[in-house]
Amino acid sequence: MASSARWNHVWVGSETGILKGVNLRRRQATNYVAASALRRDEGVCAMCWGDPSESEILIGCLDGSVKLFSTEKGKFTESRQCLGGEGSFCGLAVHDSSIITCVESGLLKVWRDASSENMETQVGAGVCCMRQNPAQPQCVGTGGKENALKVWDLHRPEEPIFRAKNVQNDWLNLRVPVWERDLQFLPGSEKIVTCTGHHQVRLYDPSSPQRRPVLEATYGEYPLTALSLTPGADSVVVGSSHGDMAVIDLRQGRLVKCLKGFAGSVRSVQCHLTLPLVASCGLDRFLRVHNIEDKRLVHKVYLKSRLNCLLLTSCEKWEDEDPEPTAPQADVKEEEDELWDGMETVATRTVLKRTVDPNVREIQLGKHPKKQKRMSPGP
Amino acid sequence: MSDPGSMASGAAGSAEGPGDAARAPEQALFPPAFSVSEIKNKQRRHFMFLRWKQQQRKEKLANKKKRRKEREALGDKAPPKPVPKTIENQRVYDETTVDPNDEEVAFDESTDEFAPYFNRQTIPKILITTSDRPRGRTVRFCEQLSTIIPNSHVYYRRGLALKRIIPQCISRDFTDLIVINEDRKIPNGLVLSHLPDGPTAHFRMSSVRLRKEIKRKGKEPTKHQPEVILNNFTTRLGHSVGRMFASLFPHDPQFIGRQVATFHNQRDYIFFRFHRYIFRSEKKVGIQELGPRFTLKLRSLQKGTFDSKFGEYEWIHKHREMDTSRRKFHL
DSSP: OGGGGGGOSEEEEETTSOEEEEETTTTEEEEEOSSSSOOGGGOEEEEEESSTTSOEEEEEETTSEEEEEETTTTEEEEEEEOOOSSSOEEEEEEETTEEEEEETTSEEEEEOTTSSSOEEEEOOSSEEEEEEOSSSTTEEEEEEBTEEEEEEETTSTTSOSEEOOOOOOOTTSOOOOOBEEEEEEOTTSSOEEEEETTSEEEEEOTTSSOOSOSEEEEOSSSOEEEEEEOTTSSEEEEEETTSOEEEEETTTOOEEEEEOOOOSOEEEEEEOSSSSEEEEEETTSEEEEEETTTOOEEEEEEOSSOEEEEEEOOOOOTTTSOOSOOHHHHHHHHHHHHHHHHSOOOOOOOOOOOOOOTTOOOOOOSOOOOOOOOOOOOO | OHHHHHHHHHHHHHHHHHHHHHHGGGGTSOSOOOOGGGOOOHHHHHHHHHHHHHHHHHHHHHHHHHHHHHHHHHGGGSOOOOOOOOTTTTOOOOTTBOOTTOHHHHHHHHTSTTHHHHTTOOOOOEEEEESSSOOHHHHHHHHHHHHHSTTEEEOOOTTOOHHHHHHHHHHTTOOEEEEEEEETTEEEEEEEEETTTOOEEEEEEEEEEOGGGSTTBOSOOOSSOOEEEEEOOOBHHHHHHHHHHHTTSOSSOOGGGOEEEEEEEETTEEEEEEEEEEESSSSOEEEEEEEEEEEEEEEEEEESSSOTTTOEEEEEOOHHHHTTOTTOOOO
16 A cells, blocks of 8 residues: 555665565565566666655666655655766765765766756766765765775865775785775764775774774675664674675774674665664565674565665664554454354464465574474383 | 303393383382393393384384274275375475566566576577596596587686686677586586676586496487476576576477486485486386486575676575575575
């Protein structure tokens, strides 16, 4: 139903162009498609919230169009062609009712509604990610393959405000390659955390005199593809291309815990703003929600296409929501109740049944008790 | 002699043990029950154990006979025979099992990397190679594989890096690359990479039998294009792997040749066989096994051409997380 679009807790974009809204309480996933015919070149490559109240989602597709989806109405309201440069979108942001897009070939463009006086800059080739500073919406950071981290102010687009410097040569005196895959701005300060394709997590501080990373931590042997900040902002959750997810402490630069379960590359990770939950999606077509504190897998949903990006609503009261189905079915229930009230009651054992949608199954929490082999009595 | 005597008396003494235990319930569980494992003498213990085993076997036979008699006595009213539990019966339901009516999965498959093959826009052309410096067995295996797979070419590896071979293959219109890995003179791994930009599957290969090691084999395989049978690839991952195998062979089989290549998946192991069949009547078929046979187990499926360090994996077999249940399979 369109009106139930607001009850979806997680929004996931897939490679086939379908936007999926997942309600974790009722364990249902609904597909929202822009046109009735699916097209592979409309695959979602970037998503962001359209406004702070999370009622609109901006979706960037492979063919260069940016679509606006309204969660209130449950359908796509408008679509804009944001062509320019080559490659798919690697970052989307909203500032003052204008859209900021960044393409892989390095073209960072601000699109105003008037479709004239669009401001653009070249950020450098091979960009992998672009993010907006939530504290200062006119600042964006970009990074990519052999493209060091740069922070740009959109009012002065000629020169970046901060350009990071590569670390020193390693122990063989060879230049360390640069490949920033994902970045996040830390709230409250100007610091930036990035994760690289060479399995490093780096912390940069523009306010300090050194342009080199303040902190560097390595994790695993595979490229780290996604990054997200935990609620306390003192650790980050990273996902790698091998399906390993870990929580890394930023003050000491060490590994705190690993989250298990992924079988494929993690494409996108996002932590909830206040609850200790982290949602992740990837190429193995599953959406998983873990609890950060006790490493437990809380929800696991099979969504049939490879998933590219996700957005987590900041709705807090998940557990308090009614798991009952909506109003029309309540009427049917009332009729049934009258029917049953008219009949005699027979003492029976009550058996609790969980309503589970056949498309979505929740995994059983807790360990299974080990089945003992039935042994015949020994000699 | 003391020993046989003591053994006889020991046996007699312990023969009274079970008898004692039988009488014990009347005496309110005194003395305590007697167990064979408490005998310290190994010979005597073994003897008692064999006797117990024979007794169990007799009881089992007697139970079976009784049940069969009851069944015959009931005749038509007998309840249906209980189906024995096998691991395949008890398989944990996999939620990624593909429903044939599912539109989203159908769209996904119709536009994935194998779509050009299934829409008959490309003809498969395979390059078979090995790891560096292969030994005789692997070389012969590659030659036999190339007789089975039409339009395939075997090249010597010469220590070249796969990442450099791949762009050259693409420019010469190859659609697939097979690399057979060898360890200690036997082939033990297979990397199958679909070329323009397709997924790369890495398998562990075992039980490789060349043509001369197969008993009752037929003559050499002919040049006709074989049919392909893919058994039991039910999950989404299984579908991707099945399509990879199907895209190795030309889309139109030549039924005159009566040759068939079978990829049979059971419990996550893929068995490859190559047969020639002949229908002797409507229902009777005779088959002859030709060609090599081997068993594969999928280790990882990587999106994109071969790049094990920086590529993104669609599925990796993680032994400690995925092999916890004996009844859960992924293909």
